[in-house]
Amino acid sequence: MSRLESESETAIAAKDILPTMSLREDLGMDSMQAVSLTLDLEDSLSISIDDEDLIKLDTVSDLLNIIESKLSQKNG
Secondary structure (H helix, E strand, O other), rough: OHHHHHHHHOOOOHHHOOOOOOOOOOOOOOOHHHHHHHHHHHHHHHHOOOOHHHHHOOEHHHHHHHHHHHHHHOOO
């Protein structure tokens, strides 16, 4: 079970999560769940996600873009 899947309030499988889905409307995540998810991502990927980045999170794609950006900075 993916972390995004487990934080989702809806019964949606990881394979059915699309980049265009809203973290709030489609996946039912509240702000505390989003913070929990980002903390787990920071720990598991050894990255730091800024508060400014958290504010920009709306869709799964936004989350993926932030992760990719942080990983490229780290490995850059």
